[in-house]
Structure formats: structure tokens, C-alpha cells
Amino acid sequence: MSKLLVTGGAGFIGSNFVHHIVDHTDHHVTVLDKLTYAGNRASLAGLPDDRVEFVRGDITDAPLVDELFARADAVVHYAAESHNDNSLNDPRPFLDTNIIGTYTLLEAARKYDRRLHHISTDEVYGDLELDDPARFTESTPYNPSSPYSSTKAGSDLLVRAWVRSFGVRATISNCSNNYGPYQHVEKFIPRQITNVLRGVRPKLYGSGENVRDWIHADDHSSAVLTILEKGRIGETYLIGADGEKDNKTVVELILSLMGQDRDAYDHVTDRAGHDLRYAIDSSKLRDELGWVPQFQDFTSGLAATIDWYRANEPWWAPAKDGVEAFYATKGQ
Ligand code: NAD
Ligand code: DAU
Numbered sequence: 001m002s003k004l005l006v007t008g009g010a011g012f013i014g015s016n017f018v019h020h021i022v023d024h025t026d027h028h029v030t031v032l033d034k035l036t037y038a039g040n041r042a043s044l045a046g047l048p049d050d051r052v053e054f055v056r057g058d059i060t061d062a063p064l065v066d067e068l069f070a071r072a073d074a075v076v077h078y079a080a081e082s083h084n085d086n087s088l089n090d091p092r093p094f095l096d097t098n099i100i101g102t103y104t105l106l107e108a109a110r111k112y113d114r115r116l117h118h119i120s121t122d123e124v125y126g127d128l129e130l131d132d133p134a135r136f137t138e139s140t141p142y143n144p145s146s147p148y149s150s151t152k153a154g155s156d157l158l159v160r161a162w163v164r165s166f167g168v169r170a171t172i173s174n175c176s177n178n179y180g181p182y183q184h185v186e187k188f189i190p191r192q193i194t195n196v197l198r199g200v201r202p203k204l205y206g207s208g209e210n211v212r213d214w215i216h217a218d219d220h221s222s223a224v225l226t227i228l229e230k231g232r233i234g235e236t237y238l239i240g241a242d243g244e245k246d247n248k249t250v251v252e253l254i255l256s257l258m259g260q261d262r263d264a265y266d267h268v269t270d271r272a273g274h275d276l277r278y279a280i281d282s283s284k285l286r287d288e289l290g291w292v293p294q295f296q297d298f299t300s301g302l303a304a305t306i307d308w309y310r311a312n313e314p315w316w317a318p319a320k321d322g323v324e325a326f327y328a329t330k331g332q
Helices: 012-024 062-070 084-089 092-112 147-166 188-197 217-230 247-257 283-289 298-311 313-329
Strands: 003-007 028-033 052-056 074-077 115-121 170-175 203-205 211-213 236-239 244-246 266-268
Touching: 003 012, 012 028, 012 217, 028 062, 062 092, 074 092, 074 217, 084 092, 084 147, 092 115, 092 147, 115 147, 115 217, 147 170, 170 217, 188 203, 188 247, 188 298, 188 313, 203 247, 211 247, 217 236, 217 283, 236 283, 244 247, 247 298, 298 313
Parallel strands: 003 028, 003 074, 028 052, 074 115, 115 170, 170 236, 203 266
Antiparallel strands: 211 244
């Protein structure tokens, strides 16, 4: 497993994973990334050239994918269209990348007999009621809500079929909401932090009672590395760090950490079909593979994330105006 191919390695979680691999292993990484609006080469700045190679390309490009699989020992597949709000506006790229892209990688994994780890989301399970004592487990039935989550569910099912039908050596992980450095300003936490940095009030969809189960991106990376090293082929592992918080609480915490009044935010138009609550039971990953998250304190992880955005305006500023102009057209 010394040569890793990482798809989507210039995105939020993929770039955090590449940093994690360079810091904690001696593996070589080749990043395959299309550099859509969500990809940013600057997220890989400073990494050593002899450890990280960057290839700009599309995961639906089968000849390119073949060439890169032929020289990799294992593949970690992060590349995706990842934002629910965009999928409500224009679902087509989600079908192309999340479904056809994953299919293209599976065919290459089959052809070259390469180990593949597929990154997925807890959203494939739909949502939970606020007062439901249950959390998602590996046996929760699939019930996705949005065009985004339905294409992720479809990609998971393709992976399962390629394992069973063709013997592809793959694993799947479904993780909860990530936060940390290098996250695009379209997403909830960076949007609110950068709003405050610009003197704009944070925007809360609907009532703000929706719950997300937050995990630091570096904990997601350590979990994926653990599965790559010790996971059983054909298995699915849920990744989560017991971080349930409602959106209102998160906005108030951001405001208070940034020295603002806790109620200095606006309620805006709700997301269509907005999932109410996600919650992960990660016992299988912890008990079977011994994984333990390191970022147990959300407040200090969030404070460090705020510091990162404060210190890295050149990284996020070019995308900010376009994102806000898009949200304005939706009353958000
Ligand atoms: P992101 O949008 O920040 O990054 C996606 C990356 O994929 C970008 O660099 C983009 O350029 C690249 N990409 C898109 N289409 C491509 C294509 N056709 N070919 C090659 N590269 C392409 O996404 P993220 O938040 O980092 O999510 C990464 C993965 O993790 C996704 O599969 C997502 O479903 C999953 N996930 C995300 C979260 C979360 O909280 N963000 C939680 C669980 C799972
Ligand atoms: O659960 C994992 C998923 O988490 C991943 O699969 C997705 O790729 C990732 O984008 C994320 O999906 P969400 O839709 O939960 O994340 P988002 O950051 O878009 O929104 C988080 C919550 O905050 C959600 O309840 C909607 C709300 N929200 C979002 C924005 C952008 C707001 O209230 N205001 C906002 O401005």
C-alpha cells in the first residue's frame, strides 16, 4: 500500500486526508482531481513534491483512470459533487461524477485488481426524528432525500455489487458532517465564519432545529486510514464522533467565539426537503478496528477552525462573492 491514488484530493476532506497521509505515513500519494469550483490546488500547498503528485483530470475519463490505477497500490475515492443545495439547483453533475465516476473507478479496480476505499455519507440513510433514541448503524435501510444523497446511495450500491459480482476488493465508509480547514465557503460552518469576518450576519435555514453530527476532518482521515489498513473487504464502516448539535447552537457558538452577540443572525428560507437529524453509531469501527477520534472538544475544534479562516482569507475570498450571490437568488 505504498502508492495511493486519492480522487478528489484537492477538495475539503480529500486534501485533509492527503495532509494526514504525509504527516503520519510514508506512502506516496497521487491526487486525481478535476478542480471543479470546489477543488483548490492551494489546499495542497507546501506538501513535498516527492510525496505528492497532482494530476488534473476527471474520474469519468476511463483511459486516464486506467493509467493511474495501473501504477497505484490502493485507491481512496473522495471525488464527488458534494453540496445538497447545488444538487437541488442542478442535479446533472451529481449523476455524472457520483454515479458514472464511481462506476468508472470500479471498472478500473476490477481490471487491475486494486484495493479501493469508497468515501460516502451518512445522508444515504435519510434522517431521524429529533427525539428518536436510535442512531444510524451499518444495517439502517437506505432512504436518501436529496439528489446529492441519492447519487451517493447509488454509488454505494454499485460498490457493493462490484464486490459481490466481480470480487473487487473494496470497503465503504459513511461519515457524518465534517468541519475543519479547507472547507468551501458554500458549506454551513465556513459560510457563517466568513460572513462574520465580513461583517455580515450568519444565515440559518428555517428554524435551525436541524441536527448534524459533527466530526473534525482529521478524525475522518484517521478513520479512513484505519479502514484502509485493517478493514475487512466488502464491509461498510460508519464514521462519527458523537458530535450531535443543532444548527442554532452552532451559529450561536460561532458568534460567541468571534466576540459577537449570540443572537446576531438571521433566519432565512429553509432548504427544500431539509433532513432533520443525522446521528452516527460508530461502534463497529471502534470495537472492530480500534479507532478513536482525537478531537473530542467541539468548541476548541471550532475555535481553531475560526482561526484558520481568519488567517487564510486569500484561500476563501475568491469564492465568497459568487457563493453569496447564488444564495441570494434563493432567499438564503
Ligand atoms: P468537496 O466538494 O470539498 O470536494 C470534492 C472534490 O472532488 C473537489 O476537489 C472537486 O474538484 C473534485 N471533483 C468533483 N468532481 C470530480 C470529477 N468528476 N473528477 C475528479 N475530481 C472531481 O467535497 P468534500 O466535502 O471534501 O467531500 C469529499 C467526499 O466526502 C465526498 O464523496 C462526500 O460525499 C464525502 N463526505 C463529505 C462529508 C462532509 O461533511 N463534507 C461527510 C461525509 C462524506
Ligand atoms: O452528513 C454528511 C454530509 O454533510 C455530506 O455528505 C455533505 O457532502 C456535506 O455537505 C454535509 O451536508 P449538509 O447538507 O448537512 O451540510 P451543509 O453544510 O450544507 O449544511 C449543514 C446544516 O446547516 C444543514 O442543516 C443546512 C444548514 N445550513 C446550511 C447553510 C449553507 C444553514 O442553516 N445555513 C446555511 O447557510
